[in-house]
Amino acid sequence: MKQPKVLIFLFLYFFSLTTFSQQITQNIRGRLLDKETKSPLIGATIIMLTDSTLGTTSDEEGYFKISNVPLGRHKLLVQYLGYEDQVVSDIIVNTAKENILNIDMEQSAESLSEVSVTGISKTMHGTVNEMTSVSSRSFSVSESERYAGSRGDPARMASNYAGVQGSNDARNDIVIRGNSPIGLLWRLNDVDIPNPNHFAVSGTSGGPVSIINNKVLGTSDFFTGAFPAEYGNSIAGVFDLKMRKGNDQKHEFTGQLGFLGTEISAEGPLSKKSKSSYIVNYRYSTLALFSALKLPLGTSAVPNYQDMAFNFNFPTKKFGDISFFGIGGSSKIDIVLSDKAPNDEIYGQKDRDQFFRTSMGVVGVSHSYNINKNTFSKLTLSTSVQNQRSFHERFWQNADFKIDSTRDQLFYDFREHKISLAYTLTKKLNYRHTIKSGFYIDRYQYIFNDSVFREDLYRFETRLNTNSAAFLLRPYVQWKFNVSPKLVLNTGLHSQYFTLNNSFAVEPRMGLKWKVKPNQSINMGYGLHSQLQPSYIYFHQIPKGNGTYVQHNKDLGFIRSHHFALGYDNSLSNTVRIKIETYYQSLFNVPVTRFPSSFSLVNQGSTFSRFFPDSLVNKGTGTNYGVEFTLEKFFAKHYFFMFTSSLFDSKYKGSDGVSRNTDFNGNFACNLLAGSEYNVGKKKRTTLITGLKITWAGGRRYGPVDLEASKKIQEVVFADANRNSLQFRNYFRTDLKIGFRRNNKRLTHEVALDLVNIFGTKNLLGLTYSPDPKNPTATPLREEYQLGFLPLFYYRVDF
Numbered sequence: 001m002k003q004p005k006v007l008i009f010l011f012l013y014f015f016s017l018t019t020f021s022q023q024i025t026q027n028i029r030g031r032l033l034d035k036e037t038k039s040p041l042i043g044a045t046i047i048m049l050t051d052s053t054l055g056t057t058s059d060e061e062g063y064f065k066i067s068n069v070p071l072g073r074h075k076l077l078v079q080y081l082g083y084e085d086q087v088v089s090d091i092i093v094n095t096a097k098e099n100i101l102n103i104d105m106e107q108s109a110e111s112l113s114e115v116s117v118t119g120i121s122k123t124m125h126g127t128v129n130e131m132t133s134v135s136s137r138s139f140s141v142s143e144s145e146r147y148a149g150s151r152g153d154p155a156r157m158a159s160n161y162a163g164v165q166g167s168n169d170a171r172n173d174i175v176i177r178g179n180s181p182i183g184l185l186w187r188l189n190d191v192d193i194p195n196p197n198h199f200a201v202s203g204t205s206g207g208p209v210s211i212i213n214n215k216v217l218g219t220s221d222f223f224t225g226a227f228p229a230e231y232g233n234s235i236a237g238v239f240d241l242k243m244r245k246g247n248d249q250k251h252e253f254t255g256q257l258g259f260l261g262t263e264i265s266a267e268g269p270l271s272k273k274s275k276s277s278y279i280v281n282y283r284y285s286t287l288a289l290f291s292a293l294k295l296p297l298g299t300s301a302v303p304n305y306q307d308m309a310f311n312f313n314f315p316t317k318k319f320g321d322i323s324f325f326g327i328g329g330s331s332k333i334d335i336v337l338s339d340k341a342p343n344d345e346i347y348g349q350k351d352r353d354q355f356f357r358t359s360m361g362v363v364g365v366s367h368s369y370n371i372n373k374n375t376f377s378k379l380t381l382s383t384s385v386q387n388q389r390s391f392h393e394r395f396w397q398n399a400d401f402k403i404d405s406t407r408d409q410l411f412y413d414f415r416e417h418k419i420s421l422a423y424t425l426t427k428k429l430n431y432r433h434t435i436k437s438g439f440y441i442d443r444y445q446y447i448f449n450d451s452v453f454r455e456d457l458y459r460f461e462t463r464l465n466t467n468s469a470a471f472l473l474r475p476y477v478q479w480k481f482n483v484s485p486k487l488v489l490n491t492g493l494h495s496q497y498f499t500l501n502n503s504f505a506v507e508p509r510m511g512l513k514w515k516v517k518p519n520q521s522i523n524m525g526y527g528l529h530s531q532l533q534p535s536y537i538y539f540h541q542i543p544k545g546n547g548t549y550v551q552h553n554k555d556l557g558f559i560r561s562h563h564f565a566l567g568y569d570n571s572l573s574n575t576v577r578i579k580i581e582t583y584y585q586s587l588f589n590v591p592v593t594r595f596p597s598s599f600s601l602v603n604q605g606s607t608f609s610r611f612f613p614d615s616l617v618n619k620g621t622g623t624n625y626g627v628e629f630t631l632e633k634f635f636a637k638h639y640f641f642m643f644t645s646s647l648f649d650s651k652y653k654g655s656d657g658v659s660r661n662t663d664f665n666g667n668f669a670c671n672l673l674a675g676s677e678y679n680v681g682k683k684k685r686t687t688l689i690t691g692l693k694i695t696w697a698g699g700r701r702y703g704p705v706d707l708e709a710s711k712k713i714q715e716v717v718f719a720d721a722n723r724n725s726l727q728f729r730n731y732f733r734t735d736l737k738i739g740f741r742r743n744n745k746r747l748t749h750e751v752a753l754d755l756v757n758i759f760g761t762k763n764l765l766g767l768t769y770s771p772d773p774k775n776p777t778a779t780p781l782r783e784e785y786q787l788g789f790l791p792l793f794y795y796r797v798d799f
Contacts, residue, residue, distance in 0.1 A: 024071060024095050024685070024743065024745060025067070025068040025069055025070055025071070026069055026071065026093045026094065026095060026097075026098060026099070027065060027066065027067050027069065027098045027099075028065070028066045028069050028074070028076070028091065028093065028098070028099050028100075028101065029063070029064065029065045029066075029098055029099075029100050029101070029249070030063070030064055030100055030101030030102060030103060031058075031061070031062045031063050031064070031101075031102055031103070032044050032046075032058045032062045032064065032078065032080070032103050032105060033062055033102070033103070033104050033105070034104070034105065034107065034428075035104035035105060035106045035107075035130045036106075036107075036130050036376070036426055036428050036434050036436075036480075037370065037373065037374055037375065037376045037426060037428050038104075038368065038370060038376045038426075039370055039373045039374075039376070040058070040060070040061050040062025040063075041058055041062050041080050041083070041105060042058060042059070042060050042061075042062065043057055043058060043080075044057060044058040044062075044064075044078060044079065044080035044083075044105070045057055045077075045078070045079045045080070046058070046064050046066065046076055046077070046078050047076060047077045047079075048066060048069070048074060048075075048076050049074075049075045049076060049077050049087070050072075050073075050074045050075050050076075051069075051070065051074070054066050054068070054069060069093050070093070071093050071094060071095065071684075071685065071743050072093060072679065072684075073090060073091060073092055073093070073635065073638075073677070074091045074093055075087060075088065075089045075090075075091065075636070076088050076091065078103060078105065080105055082107060082108055082431075083105045083106065083107050083108055084105070084106050084107075084108050086103060086105060087574055088101060088103060089574070089575065089634055089635065089636060090140070090142060090634060090635040090636070092142060094741070094743050094748040094798065095743040095744060095745060095746065095747065095748050096252065096743075096746065096747055096748035096797075096798035096799050097247075097252050097748070097798050098247055098249075098250060098252070100244075100245075100247060102218065102219075102244075102245075104128070104130075106130070107428075107431050108431070108485070127221045128219055128220065128221050128240070128242060129221050129228060129230075129240065130434075130436075130480065131228045131229075131230075131434075131436060131478050131480050131490045131492070131511070132221070132223070132227070132228055132490070132511070133226075133488070133490050133511025133512060133513045133523050133524070133525045134225075134226055134511055134513075134523040134524060134525035134565045134566075134567050134581070135163075135223060135224045135225040135226050135227070135525060135563075135565045135567070135581060135583070136221060136222065136223045136224070136227065137161065137221070137222055138219050138220065138221050138222075139154070139157065139158070139219070139220060139221075139222060140219050141214045141215070141217055141218075142635075143157060144157040144214045144217075145214065146635070146640070146675055146691060147160055147673055147675075147691065147693060148673065148675070148691035148692055148693040148735040148736060148737035148754060149693045149733075149735030149737075149754060149756055151260060151754065151792065152213075152214050152260075153172055153209075153210040153212075153214075154210065154212060154214060154217070154220070154239065154241070155172035155173075155174055155197075155206060155210060155239070156172050156210075158174060158222050158239070159172075159174070159671075160642065160644060160671045160673055160693070161222070161224070161630075161644060162579070162581070162628035162629060162630045162644040162645065162646050163176060163177050163224045163225075163581070163583075163626070163628045163646050163648075164176055164224065164646075164669075165646075165664065165666060165669050165697060166695070168606065168765075168786070169733075169756075169757070169763070169765075169786040169787035170208055170765070170786065170787070171206045171207060171208055171606065172197065172206045172207065172208070172210060173204070173205065173206030173605070173606045174205065174206065174236075174237065174239070175606070175664045176224050176225070176236045176237040177224060177225060177236070177583060177585060177624050177626060177646075177648060177650075178585075178624040178626070178648055178649070178650025178662055178664050178665055179235065179236035179237075179585075179602070179624060179650075179664070180236070180601070180602050180603065180604055180605045180606070180662075180663075180664065181204060181205045181206050181236075181605045181606050182203065182204070182205060182236075182531075182534060182601070182604060182605035183234060183235040183236025183237065183531060184205045184234065184236050184237050184238070184239065185231065185233060185234035185237070185238045185239070186205065186239050186241070187231075187238060187239065187240045187241060188212075188241045188242075188243065188325075188327065188362060189241075189242060189243055189323070189325050189364060189366060189380065190366070190378065190380050190422055190424070191362070191364060191380055191382045191384075191420050191422050191440075192233065192420065192440070192442070193327075193360075193362045193384055194360045194362070194384055194385075194386035194416065194418075195207065195360065195386065196210065196211045196212050196327065196329075196360065197209065197210055197211055198210075198211060198303075198305040198307070198329055198331035198358065199303070199305075199331050199333065199356065199358055199608070200358055200360065200386070200388065201358075201388060201607075201608050201609070201610060202388055202414050202534060202535070202536050202610055203534035203536065203537070203604060203605055203610055203611065204605050204606070204607075205605065206606070208303075209260060209261075209303070209305060209331075211307045211327060211328070211329035211360065212241065212309070212327060213263070213265075213281045213283060213307065213309055213327075215254065215263075215265050215281050216243050216244065216265075216279055216281050216309045216310075216311060216327075217241060217242065217243060217244060218242045218243065218244035218245075219242065220239070220240055220241045220242045221238070221239075221240040222237070222238070222239055222240070223237050223238040223240070224236075224237045225237065225525070225527070225563045225565050225583055225585065226509070226511065226525030226526055226527040226563040226564070226565045226583075227509075227527060227529075228478060228490065228492060228509060228511070229476045229477065229478045229491075229492025229493055229494040229507070229509040230424070230436065230438065230476050230478060230492070230494070231494070232440070232474045232476065232494045232496050232507065232529075232530070233472070233474070233496060233530070233531050233532055234529060234531055235529045235530070235531045235559060235560070235561040235587065243279075243309070243311040243325050244279065244311070245277050245279065245311065245313045245323075246267030246268060246269075246277035246278045246279035246311065246313070247267050247268055247269065247277060248268075248269045248272065248275040248276065248277040248313075249269055249272055249275075250268060250269070251266070251267070251268030251269070252266070252267050252268060252798065252799070253265065253266050253267075253798070253799050254266075254796060254797070254798050254799075255796070255797050256794055256795065256796040256797075257286065257794065257795050258286060258792070258793060258794030258795070258796075259286060259287075259791075259792045259793055259794070260286065260792065260794075261283040261284060261285060261286055261305075262283065262284050262285075262286050262289060263281060263282060263283035263284070264281070264282055265279070265280065265281040265282075266278075266279070266280050266281075267279035267280070270312070270314075274314070274315065274316070275315050276312075276313060276314045276315065277312075277313050278310070278311070278312045278313075279310065279311050280308070280309070280310045281308060281309045281310075282306070282307075282308045283306065283307050283308070284305075284306045285302075285303060285304050285305045285306065287302050287303060287304075288302055288303070288304040288305070290302075291304075301333055301334065301335040301336075302333070303331065303333050304331065304332050304333065305329060305330065305331035305332070306329060306330060306331075307327070307328065307329030307330075308327070308328060308329070309326065309327040309328075310324075310325065310326055311323060311324070311325040311326075312324040312325070319369070320367055320368050320369030320370065321367070321368045321369075322365065322366070322367050323365065323366045323368075324363075324364075324365050325363070325364055325365075325366070326361065326362055326363035326364065327361070327362055328359070328360060328361030328362065328363075329359065329360060329361070330357075330358070330359040331357070331358050331359070332355075332356065332357045332358075333356050334353075334354070334355050334356075335353065335354040335355075335356075336353045337351075337352070337353060337395075338353050338393075338395045338397070338403055338406070351394055351395065351396075352392045352393060352394045352395065352409055353392070353393045353395065354390070354391075354392050355390065355391045355392075356388075356389075356390045357387075357388070357389040357390070358386075358387065358388045358389070359385075359386070359387045360384070360385065360386040360387070361384065361385055362382060362383070362384040363382065363383060363384075364380055364381060364382030364383070364420075365380070365381055365382075366378060366379065366380040366381075367379045367380075374427065374428040374429075375425070375426070375427050375428070376425075376426045377423070377424065377425045377426070378422075378423070378424050379421075379422070379423050380420075380421070380422040380423075381419075381420070381421055381422075382419075382420045382422075383417070383418065383419050383420070384417070384418045384420070385415065385416070385417045385418075386414075386415075386416050387413075387414065387415045387416075388412070388413075388414045389412070389413045389414070390410065390411070390412055391408075391410070391411050392408075392409040392410035392411075393406055393407070393408055393409060394406065394407050394408075394409040394453075395407075407453065408453065408460075409452070409453050410451075410452045410453070411449075411450070411451055412448075412449060412450035412451070412464070413447075413448075413449045413450075414447075414448050414449075414450075414464075414536060415445075415446075415447040415448075416444065416445070416446055416447075416535060417444070417445040417447075418442055418443065418444050418445070419442070419443045420440065420441065420442045420443075421440070421441045422438065422439075422440050422441075423438050423439055424436065424437070424438035425437055425438060431482065432481060432482040432483075433479070433480070433481055433482075434479070434480040435477070435478070435479055435480075436477070436478040436479075436480070437475075437476065437477040437478070438475070438476060439473070439474060439475040439476070440472075440473075440474040441471065441472075441473055441474075442471065442472040442473075442474075443469065443470075443471050444469060444470050444471070444472065444535070445467075445468075445469050446466060446467070446468045446469070446470075446535055446536075446538075446539060447466070447467050448464040448465070448466050448535075448536050448539055449464060449465055450462070450463040450464035450465075450536075451463065455713075461543070462541070462549070463540060463541065463612055464536060464539055464540060464541065465541065465549075466539040466541075466551070468500070468539065470498060470499050470500035471497075471498075471499040472496060472497070472498050472499075472532070473496065473497045473499075474494065474495065474496040474497075475494075475495055476492060476493065476494040476495070477492060477493055478490065478491070478492035478509075479491050479492065485515075486514060486515040486516070487512070487513070487514050487515070488512070488513045489510075489511070489512055490509075490510070490511040490512070490513075491508075491509065491510045491511075492508075492509045492510075493506065493507065493508055493509070494506075494507040494509060495507065496530060496558070498532060498558070500538060500554070501538075501554060501555045501556070501557070503557045503558050505528075505530040505558050505560065507527065507528040507529060507530060508526075508527075508528055509525075509526070509527045509528070510525065510526045510527070511523070511524070511525040511526075512524045512525070519570065519571040519572070520568075520569065520570045520571070521568075521569045522566075522567070522568055522569075523565075523566070523567040523568075523569065524565065524566045524567070525563070525564075525565045526562075526563065526564055526565075527562075527563045528560065528561070528562055528563075529560065529561045529562075529563060530558035530559070530560045530561075531558055531559050531560075532558065533553075533556050533558075533559065533591060533601065534604075534605075536610070537553050537556065537591075537616070538551065538553055538554050538556060539551050539553075539554065540552070540553055540612055542615075552615040552616075553591075553615065553616050556591055556616055556617075556618060557589055557618045558589060559587065559589055559590050559591065559601065559618070560587070560588055560589045561585055561586065561587045561588070562585065562586045563583070563585050564583060564584045564585070565581060565582070565583045566581065566582050566583070567579065567580065567581040567582075568580045568581075574636075575633055575634045575635075575636040575637075576631075576632070576633045576634075577630075577631075577632055578629075578630070578631055579628075579629070579630040579632070580627070580628070580629055580630075581627070581628045582625075582626070582627045582628070583624075583625060583626060583627075583628075584623075584624075584625040585623065585624040585625065586621075586622075586623055587602065587620075587621060587622035587623070587624075587652070588620075588621050589618040589619075589620075590602055590618070590619075590620030590621060590622055590652070591616040591617070591618060591620060592616065592617060592619055592620035592653075592654045592655040593613055593614045593615065593616060593617075593654070593655050594614065594615040594616065594617050594655065595614065595655065596654075596655050596656040596657075597614075597654055597655055597656055597720055598654045598656060598658065598660060598720050598721070598723040598724075599613055599614075599654055599655070600620045600622070600652050600653075600654045600662075601616075601620070602620070602622050602652045602662055603652070603662055603663040603664075603724075606663070606664070617655070619655060620652065620653060620654060620655065621652065621653050622650070622651065622652035622653070622662065623649075623650075623651050623652075624648065624649070624650045624651075625648065625649060626646055626647055626648025626649065627646075627647050627648075628644070628645070628646045629643075629644065629645045629646075630642070630643070630644045631643045631644075635675075635677075638676050638677055638678055639674070639675065639676040639677075640673075640674065640675055640676075641672075641673065641674040641675075642671070642672075642673045642674075643670075643671070643672050643673075644669075644670070644671045645668070645669070645670045645671075646668060646669045646670075647667070647668050648665075648667065648668070649665065649667065650662040650664055650665035651665070660723055660724050660725075661701045661724040661725070661727075662701070662724065663700060663701050663724060664700075664701075665698075665701055665724070666697050666698025666699060666700065666701075666727075666731075667698040668697065668698050669695075669696075669697040669698065670695070670696045670697065671693065671694070671695050672692075672693070672694045673691070673692065673693050673694075674691070674692045675689070675690060675691035675692065675737070676688075676689075676690050677689050677690075677741075685742060685743045685744070686740060686741070686742050686743075687740065687741040687742075687743075688738075688739075688740060689737070689738065689739040689740065689741060689750075689752060690736075690737065690738055690739075691735075691736070691737035691738075692734075692735070692736055692737070693733075693734070693735040693736075694733075694734050694735075695731065695732070695733045695734075696730065696731070696732050697730065697731045698727065698730055698731070699727050699728030699729050699730050699731055699764060700727070700728050700764075700766075701724035701726070701727055701728075702718060702724065702726050702727070702728065702766075702767070703718040703719055703722045703723040703724055703725050703726055704718065704719045704722050704725070704726065705717065705718055705719070705767065705781060706718065706719045707780070710769045710780070711769075711771075711780070714769055715768075715769050716766075716767050716768060716769045716781070728764040729763075729764055731763045731764075732761050732763065733756075733757050733761055733763065734757065734758050734759055734761075735754065735755060735756050735757065735758065736754075736755040736758050737752060737753070737754050737755070738752065738753055738755075739751055739752025739753065740752075746799060747797055747798065747799045748797070748798040748799075749795075749796070749797050750794075750795070750796045750797075750798075751793075751794070751795045751796075752793070752794055753791060753792070753793050754791070754792040754793070754794075755789070755790075755791055755792075756787065756789070756790040756791070756792060757787055757788060757789050757790060758789060759789075760788045760789040762785045762786075762788070763785060763786040764783055764784070764785060764786070765784045765785055765786045766783075766784050767781050767782065767783060767784065768781070768782050768784050769781065769782075770782040
C-alpha cells in the first residue's frame with residue numbers, strides 16, 4: 001500500500017522542480033594564466049558580452065567568478081595589460097553544473113609599457129600548445145557532443161576536420177592526409193598512451209568504441225602535420241588530450257543511459273579551502289546490460305566492455321600542483337557458431353568459435369611548479385599497460401549441424417607494459433623569447449606469445465614467443481621568437497633513441513606565423529618526424545629449419561617523414577573564418593619486404609587483423625600531397641556550421657619499385673556539418689537541439705582478386721602486381737541529430753537521438769570469398785557493406 005504513495009510523492013517532487021517559477025541563474029568561474037609560464041594573471045578584466053551588466057576581475061591567484069548568469073549560451077571578453085584580448089565563446093550555462101573556464105592568455109609581442117593588442121579569440125583559433133604554427137586546432141567537449149554522428153568520440157569528431165578521413169563506420173581510425181592510422185600518436189596529460197579504444201588490435205590506433213570519455217576532457221589539441229618539437233614517435237598526427245579538473249567548490253553528478261553505454265560521473269571539492277578536487281567517470285556496455293536482462297538483440301555475440309577515468313588535483317601555495325590521473329578499460333566478445341546453423345549468426349568466420357579479450361590502462365602522477373613568474377616546470381611519472389588475448393577453435397559440423405570434431409586453430413596473448421618519465425621546463429626570457437625543453441624516458445616490457453595451426457604443414461607454428469625490454473629516449477628543445485608584433489618564429493629539435501636495435505634520429509622542426517592583418521595570417525611549417533614500428537613486428541620469428549627460430553625484423557629502423565605545410569587563415573568575424581592549407585609529405589625508410597613485392601607498412605593498421613609479413617627492410621618510400629579548405633562558423637546566435645574539403649593524392653613504392661595508390665588514397669573527402677539550439681516554451685528553459693552531418697568521400701582502394709589463390713584458402717587474395725589499381729564506390733552518409741535539454745531548479749535533463757546513415761546508403765566495406773554451392777558458376781565474391789541505418793539514443797541528467 002505504501003508504493004503508490006511513494007510514486008505520487010516522487011512525481012509531485014519532480015513536477016515541482018519543473019514548474020518552479022523563480023528566475024534561475026548559475027555561476028561562471030575560472031582562472032587566468034600566462035599561456036607559457038602558467039603564472040596567474042592578477043587584476044584581469046572579465047566582461048560578459050552577452051550581458052554587459054555582468055563582469056568581474058581576477059584575484060591574486062588568477063581566479064574569477066561571475067554570479068547570477070542567466071541560463072543559455074554566453075560569450076565573454078578577457079582583457080589584461082600587455083596581453084592579447086580573448087573572446088571566449090560558446091559557454092553553456094545550465095542549472096545543474098557551474099561552468100569552469102581555464103583560460104591561458106598570450107603575451108603581446110609589444111613591450112609591457114605599451115597598450116595591449118586586441119587579437120582574435122585564441123579560444124576559437126589557437127591551440128593549447130603555445131608553440132604551434134600550422135596544421136593544428138583545439139577542440140572542446142561541446143564540439144565532440146555537438147557534431148551529429150560523432151557519438152561523443154573525439155576521434156570520430158576529428159574525422160570532420162579537413163585532411164582527415166573517417167569513412168569506416170565500424171572503426172574510429174584516424175587517417176590523416178593519406179597516412180596509415182598507425183602514424184597517429186595519442187597523448188594524455190603530456191604522456192604518450194597506448195591505443196585508447198575497446199577491442200583494439202596490436203598495430204592499430206583505432207577501434208569500434210573509444211575508452212576516452214569526453215566528460216573528463218578539457219580543451220585539447222589535434223595536429224595533422226609539422227607539429228612542434230616536443231612531439232615525437234609519430235609521422236602522421238597527434239591527439240594531445242588534457243583532462244580537466246573537477247569543480248573545487250561544489251559536488252556535481254551526471255548519469256547517462258545510451259546505446260553505447262550506461263555511465264555515471266561525479267566531481268567536486270576534496271577541500272574547498274585548498275581548492276583540491278576530484279572527477280571520476282565509469283561506463284558499462286548497455287548492450288551487455290540488455291543481454292543480462294535476456295532482452296533479444298539479434299545476436300549472441302554481444303560486445304561487453306567497461307571503462308573509467310579519474311583526475312585528482314591538489315594545488316598548494318608553496319609546492320605547486322600535484323595531480324593523480326588515469327584512464328582504463330576492458331572489453332570482450334565471444335562469437336560462438338558451433339551451436340548454430342550457418343548464417344544464423346551475423347558476425348565471425350563461419351568455421352570457428354572466437355573468443356577475444358582486450359584491456360588497457362594508464363595511471364600517472366604529475367607535479368607542476370612555478371619556479372618564478374617566468375619559469376614553469378612539470379614532471380610526470382606514469383605507467384601503462386595494454387593486453388590483447390584471443391583464442392580460435394575450428395569445428396566441423398555434420399548434415400544436422402552437430403559437431404563432428406574440433407581443433408585449436410589460433411592463440412595469442414600480447415602484453416605491453418610501459419613506465420614513462422616526462423619532464424618539461426619553460427623559461428620566458430622576455431616578452432620576445434621563450435625556451436621550452438624537456439625529455440621523455442619510456443621503458444617498454446614486451447610479453448608476446450602467438451601460435452597458429454598451419455594447414456599446409458598440419459602442425460602448430462609459433463610466430464611470437466618473447467619477454468623483452470627496451471628503452472625509448474627522447475630529448476627536445478624549442479624556441480619561440482616574437483620577431484615583431486606580426487611575426488612569430490617557432491623552431492626546435494627533437495631526438496629519439498631506441499635501445500632494442502640502437503635506432504637513432506635527430507629531427508629539426510620549424511614554424512612561422514605572419515599576421516598580415518589583424519584578422520589574417522599566413523602560416524608555414526616544416527618537420528622531420530620518426531616513428532617506431534608496431535612492437536610485435538620486431539619480435540616476429542620464423543623457423544631456421546633446425547628447431548630454432550630467428551627474429552628476422554628486430555633490426556628495423558624508424559619509419560621517417562618530411563612534412564611541409566603552408567596555410568592561410570582569415571577571420572571574417574569573431575565567429576566566422578576561412579582556412580586554406582596545402583602540404584607535401586615525403587616518407588622514407590618505410591618497411592617493405594626484402595624480396596620484390598607490393599607490400600608496404602603504409603597500408604596497414606585499419607582492420608581487426610594483425611599482419612605477419614616476410615622479412616622487412618627500411619627501403620620503401622611514399623608521398624602525400626594535397627590542399628584543404630575549411631569554412632567554419634563557430635556557435636553563436638543559436639547555430640553553427642562547418643564545411644571542410646580535401647583534395648589529395650597518396651602514393652607509395654614497395655620493394656618492387658612500382659608506384660601505387662596507398663590503401664587510403666580516396667583522392668577527396670568533404671564534410672558539411674550544421675546545428676542549432678533554440679530555447680522554446682514560455683519560460684525558455686527547454687532547448688531544442690538539432691544537428692546535421694553529410695559526408696562524401698572517395699572509396700577505398702583494392703586490386704583484382706586472384707580467384708585460384710582465394711579458392712585454396714577460402715579467403716580473398718588480391719593479385720600482387722595490380723594492387724590498389726581499383727577503387728570502391730564513393731562513400732556517402734547523412735546523419736541527423738535531434739534532442740531536447742530541460743533546465744529545472746536543480747536538474748538538467750537532456751535526451752537526444754542520433755540517426756546515423758538516415759538514408760540507409762550501402763557503403764562498401766570490402767569483399768569476401770563466399771561461393772554459392774547451388775550455383776557454382778556464379779562469382780564467389782560477395783560485397784560486404786558498412787552500417788545501414790542506425791538510431792543511437794541517450795538520456796542524461798546533471799544534478
